Amino acid sequence: MTDLQIVDTTNFDQVVLAGDKPVLVDFWAQWCPPCHQIVPILAQIAVERKDQLTVVKLNSDENPEISSRYRVMALPTLMLFHRGELIWSVVGARPKAKLLKELDDALLAAV
Template identity: 90%
Template sequence: MSDLQVVDEASFDEVVLGADKPVLVDFWAQWCPPCHQIVPVLAQIAEERRDQLTVVKLNSDENPSISSRYRVMALPTLMLFHRGELIWSVVGARPKAKLLKELDDALLAAV
């Protein structure tokens, strides 16, 4: 689906919660059209912000325990983790500029 790193139930805690820098997790599913629409935006953000932020994907259908742990009820859901804590989340696809503004605001509030 994209070149974004994929996490699953086996790697989530290490890759996301144990990361040194903030991690944006895209909870998605194959059947979800907006999930596919947001992939190019996330890929651009992953490339442009690679020194500040890691962007990963988690297939909610294949990893129900993680989706349940974070109460993901709709897709796509984006969640931003920093130092092992969930600091921001949003449901639905967004234009890149709006998403970047929201991410920057969340990261500033977390510092």
């Protein structure tokens, strides 16, 4: 689907919660059209912000325990983790400029 790193139950805690920089997790599913729409935006952000942010994907259908742990009820859901804590989340696809603004605001608030 994309070159973004995939996380699942085997590596979520290590990659996301113990990551050395903020991690944006894309909770998605194969059947979800908006999930596919947001992929190019997330891929661009992953490249453009690689020094300050890690972007990963988690298939909610294949990893229901993680989706349940974070109460993911709709897709796509984007969650930003920093130092092992959930600091921001949003449901639904959005334009790149709006997403970057929201991410930047969340990161500034977390510092």
